[in-house]
Amino acid sequence: MSDNETQAAALADAGPIVLTKKDFVSDVDPRWCPGCGDYSILAQAQKVMPDFGYARENIVFISGIGCSGRFPYYMNTYGFHSIHGRAPTLATGLKASRPELMVWVITGDGDALSIGGNHILHSMRKNVDIKVVMFNNRIYGLTKGQVSPTSAYGQKTKSTPGGSVNYPIHPLVVALAAEASFVARSVDTFPEHLQETITRAGFHKGSTFVEILQNCNIFNDGAHREFTERDVRDDRMLFLKHGEPMIFGKDRDRGIRLNGVRPEVVRLGNGITEKDLIVHDESSEDSTIHFMLGRIYWPEFPVPIGVIRNVPRTTHDALLQGQIDDAIRREGHGDLAKTLAGGETWTVGG
Amino acid sequence: MTTREHEIEVQELDRVTIRFAGDSGDGMQVTGSQFSQAAAVFGNDISTLPDYPAEIRAPAGSLPGVSGFQISFSSSEIHTPGDRPDVLVAMNPAALKSNLGDLVPGGAIIVNADAFTPTNLAKAGYANSPLDDGSLSAYNVHEIPVTTLNARALEGLEMTSKQVDLTRNFFALGVMFFLFERSMEPTFRWLEEKYAKRPIFIEANRRALSAGYAFGETTEIFHTTYRVAPANLAPGTYRNITGNEATALGLLTASQLAERPLFYSSYPITPASEILHQLSLYKNFGLKTFQAEDEIAAIGAAIGASYGGGLGMTGTSGPGMALKTEMLGLAVMVELPLVVVDVQRGGPSTGLPTKTEQGDLFQALFGRNSDSPVPVVAPATPSECFAFAVEAWRLALRHMTPVVYLSDAFLATGSEPWRIPTTDELPDLRVPSRTDPEGFYPYMRDPETLARPWVVPGTPGLEHRVGGLEKLDVLGTVSYDPDNHHRMMMLRAEKVARIARDIPPLEVFGPPEGDLLILSWGSTYGAIRSAVESLQQRGKSIAHAQLRYLNPFPENTGDVVRAYKRVLIPEVNMGQLLLVIRAKYLVDAQGFNLVRCKPFQISEIQTKAEHVLGDL
Numbered sequence A: 001m002s003d004n005e006t007q008a009a010a011l012a013d014a015g016p017i018v019l020t021k022k023d024f025v026s027d028v029d030p031r032w033c034p035g036c037g038d039y040s041i042l043a044q045a046q047k048v049m050p051d052f053g054y055a056r057e058n059i060v061f062i063s064g065i066g067c068s069g070r071f072p073y074y075m076n077t078y079g080f081h082s083i084h085g086r087a088p089t090l091a092t093g094l095k096a097s098r099p100e101l102m103v104w105v106i107t108g109d110g111d112a113l114s115i116g117g118n119h120i121l122h123s124m125r126k127n128v129d130i131k132v133v134m135f136n137n138r139i140y141g142l143t144k145g146q147v148s149p150t151s152a153y154g155q156k157t158k159s160t161p162g163g164s165v166n167y168p169i170h171p172l173v174v175a176l177a178a179e180a181s182f183v184a185r186s187v188d189t190f191p192e193h194l195q196e197t198i199t200r201a202g203f204h205k206g207s208t209f210v211e212i213l214q215n216c217n218i219f220n221d222g223a224h225r226e227f228t229e230r231d232v233r234d235d236r237m238l239f240l241k242h243g244e245p246m247i248f249g250k251d252r253d254r255g256i257r258l259n260g261v262r263p264e265v266v267r268l269g270n271g272i273t274e275k276d277l278i279v280h281d282e283s284s285e286d287s288t289i290h291f292m293l294g295r296i297y298w299p300e301f302p303v304p305i306g307v308i309r310n311v312p313r314t315t316h317d318a319l320l321q322g323q324i325d326d327a328i329r330r331e332g333h334g335d336l337a338k339t340l341a342g343g344e345t346w347t348v349g350g
Numbered sequence B: 001m002t003t004r005e006h007e008i009e010v011q012e013l014d015r016v017t018i019r020f021a022g023d024s025g026d027g028m029q030v031t032g033s034q035f036s037q038a039a040a041v042f043g044n045d046i047s048t049l050p051d052y053p054a055e056i057r058a059p060a061g062s063l064p065g066v067s068g069f070q071i072s073f074s075s076s077e078i079h080t081p082g083d084r085p086d087v088l089v090a091m092n093p094a095a096l097k098s099n100l101g102d103l104v105p106g107g108a109i110i111v112n113a114d115a116f117t118p119t120n121l122a123k124a125g126y127a128n129s130p131l132d133d134g135s136l137s138a139y140n141v142h143e144i145p146v147t148t149l150n151a152r153a154l155e156g157l158e159m160t161s162k163q164v165d166l167t168r169n170f171f172a173l174g175v176m177f178f179l180f181e182r183s184m185e186p187t188f189r190w191l192e193e194k195y196a197k198r199p200i201f202i203e204a205n206r207r208a209l210s211a212g213y214a215f216g217e218t219t220e221i222f223h224t225t226y227r228v229a230p231a232n233l234a235p236g237t238y239r240n241i242t243g244n245e246a247t248a249l250g251l252l253t254a255s256q257l258a259e260r261p262l263f264y265s266s267y268p269i270t271p272a273s274e275i276l277h278q279l280s281l282y283k284n285f286g287l288k289t290f291q292a293e294d295e296i297a298a299i300g301a302a303i304g305a306s307y308g309g310g311l312g313m314t315g316t317s318g319p320g321m322a323l324k325t326e327m328l329g330l331a332v333m334v335e336l337p338l339v340v341v342d343v344q345r346g347g348p349s350t351g352l353p354t355k356t357e358q359g360d361l362f363q364a365l366f367g368r369n370s371d372s373p374v375p376v377v378a379p380a381t382p383s384e385c386f387a388f389a390v391e392a393w394r395l396a397l398r399h400m401t402p403v404v405y406l407s408d409a410f411l412a413t414g415s416e417p418w419r420i421p422t423t424d425e426l427p428d429l430r431v432p433s434r435t436d437p438e439g440f441y442p443y444m445r446d447p448e449t450l451a452r453p454w455v456v457p458g459t460p461g462l463e464h465r466v467g468g469l470e471k472l473d474v475l476g477t478v479s480y481d482p483d484n485h486h487r488m489m490m491l492r493a494e495k496v497a498r499i500a501r502d503i504p505p506l507e508v509f510g511p512p513e514g515d516l517l518i519l520s521w522g523s524t525y526g527a528i529r530s531a532v533e534s535l536q537q538r539g540k541s542i543a544h545a546q547l548r549y550l551n552p553f554p555e556n557t558g559d560v561v562r563a564y565k566r567v568l569i570p571e572v573n574m575g576q577l578l579l580v581i582r583a584k585y586l587v588d589a590q591g592f593n594l595v596r597c598k599p600f601q602i603s604e605i606q607t608k609a610e611h612v613l614g615d616l
């Protein structure tokens, strides 16, 4: 038996695995700035990790470079702190060769969408079964405050003292355009929502992209505060639920409907009912509405959070393995001596 | 066989070099490789050199569109595809014009006379037809109306005239088979396999080939055929193999010997793509190939596979190698096994994609930030690519390190007979993964090799973190301690340096000391060995040593280079090995550097060596 088979067999024999949050806390103390949103993300991830039924040794966290990149050190699993922007590539190779592992990628807005943009596109479109979690603080944290691909237009940063002249990217639109089979958004300060989102991402089989709105209280404090603060969030955010109409507001009195091909915010009443609103269908193959949800944002619209897209698709590793199985069925197991002696040969006598 | 109507003489030759040249659409590569196959199967030693244009579809009939294939075959051992062809097969005026200069004086030219139309002549820049103006009088010219004769032979087949014309290279091949007494059988077999689904093409090419052969036999154009007897090769079973094929087979073999799954990821690039193509055909070995989005992703995925306990490998050429730089540094830091194949081509930048060069030695040795030691190996001949792909993996696995394997366009596309090894001749590449949690630390080391343990995810109790940040010696936690960093730098360097104990000494061909040593690496081997052989026969005090390990060097390298009055280092670059040898061993070696996109000729090395010897 190969190592992999032994491990798979051991996994099957062991019965259900019962772990707690504590099992996922490593012996390294987190070293983010006090008050950083990353602490909450770490805590929620450690909390839900036991729910997946994976033994610790079968979970791998791979990160790029940035404040977010330190995440793997704090998880008591296997971990790989790689290089800037490239974590999806390592994750792709690992998952392709070890499909039985659960592979997470932790990345930042610069890591994922600037230097690593290409790898996000291709790992998503290939439906590699990795769970990419992007901490979006709309700034370069680790390098102390330069503009990032998600920074606001006009934003003053160390590298843009006169204000950014670049329009920000919409991360979820990128993920959707890349054909990610699971796309979601959550917020560092919404513990329950965050737990639920990470849990659903963890159970998805296929390319998974989760954007977490994260506060960098040192270099971009309050980047998301205008709509995430407790007293305004219900009015300024749209909590998505599969199969339910897109209603929001403290009094649940507003919603999103389509006017032709354009979304618009409407107030219920005066002849407008729930029936006029778009019903969220995360599993729709057609992604038009998902794109819309990835694009609309405060202040024109409430900010959608939750699972935007979730469609079943055969994973990259399964497809690779399928081709191997087919080849073996067709040609039998490879025979090295035969292959070496392939083509025309001749013999020189001794 | 048909009965001959005229007497044909047979002349015995030791060695013949033929160049097939035509438009890139004329099928010269296929023609050349079929001739090579026939010569190899017959038992000659052979060496081949394809030369194809970088543009896939240069205008038909133009000079840049000329594609060539040279084969040298011999009744004794040879090391190169021949300096200059004895016979030139030119399918059009452009092919004649661009290759004539290389032909030996008095050599034979076989042309497709039908192609010498005013249009084609003009495209090649001929004012008058060279067939008529006497400019070829120094050569032995055979004009054959190949297109017409071939069309006649294929009459009655349901094919367009364009399809018919596509087989005329096989008519020319048939003529050559006749001239050099080669059997058509291997080519017939090849056709059956290649066109299994298009029987009409089998028939058409068969007819073209046989018609060419019969033409040679029955017309009075040729009065002599040539016989090159089989060579005296070491006993065994042989096949003809290109460097890229041998590399792919070597990588496959390494994974079988290591009993670990192969994962090859690559981004297409000339001249390395064939390795990806070929490995992709071996899915029934359970191997996985992955065409990544770029070269960075390709090496990243390979590192991911090695981290997972497999044989992660990636292949590329110079520009892609440049992109892999940062990842290779990561592999050095995390100390995982990895093989990076660099099939060098002309540079810098995009350079000359289809041409050969030895320009990436510096890149392999030093092309990373900080001191980032990586072992480097380089096969010398197409068939040696097999053994060195296996050897690269042996080193990577035993020493837990990335290894760079330097091939080049000449090795990759050139071919020669390869004695197929039996499985018991191959090394055992198995290494254990660590599974015992007792006393484990991620950066503890094997006392002999300094290799760190290979712990793969999925192993209970050994969960740990690795990465590109500097690690604390033994414990493997992140460390910013200055003394620890210095120690880790020393350990990484020493780990690679100790590989010198695990590789064979540098072998010297010729006297152990004397007037001149020619030191070489990579594909310049053939021309240099041939030149040295002939100078030795003429009584010169000259030796040749071929470096197949470029980092670390074999332990005796210093002794070897110091044992001669002069050291000459020919390279198809501006003097890269030269700089390293001079710096490391303080010898006054001199370079011989021609960077003309092609391998050295034997005569060039010989002349240079005589020159150096003459100065003594």
Ligand SMILES: Cc1ncc(C[n+]2csc(CCOP(=O)(O)OP(=O)(O)O)c2C)c(N)n1
Binding pocket: A065, A066, A067, A068, A069, A084, A107, A108, A109, A110, A111, A112, A135, A137, A139, A140, A141, A142, A143, A148
């Ligand atoms: C190749 C390379 N270029 C630049 C850097 C420097 N660098 C490290 S992190 C970073 C930006 C990180 O921003 P982001 O991904 O948003 O992560 P955050 O720190 O905000 O979590 C940069 C530019 C690097 N480590 N490597």
Ligand code: SF4
Binding pocket: A031, A032, A033, A035, A036, A037, A038, A067, A137, A141, A142, A215, A216, A217, A218, A219
């Ligand atoms: S710089 Fe910002 S993102 Fe980084 S640790 Fe500090 S608060 Fe968090």
Ligand SMILES: [Mg+2]
Binding pocket: A066, A108, A109, A110, A135, A136, A137, A138, A139, A140, A141, A148
């Ligand atoms: Mg950031």
